[in-house]
């Protein structure tokens with residue numbers, strides 16, 4: 100783990116479209132697409148899902164580190180399936 104997640108790791112193994120905030124089981128309605136240039140090639144995108152309540156806190160966490168690339172509404176665009184794996 101090279102940086103602390105906002106409140107715990109995203110649910111990598113569930114494959115469910117739930118919010119990535121720890122303990123939150125709400126539907127993830129926002130996909131926060133991010134890239135860590137130290138780990139990922141420039142075209143790589145990781146995706147965290149966020150509910151309405153956690154969209155701001157999760158996106159601020161990523162943007163403060165310069166990781167956040169875009170925020171898209173789940174199912175509203177070409178975001179594709181979430182990439183919560185490594």
Ligand SMILES: [Zn+2]
Pocket residue numbers: 118119120123124125149150151152153
């Ligand atoms: Zn949430």
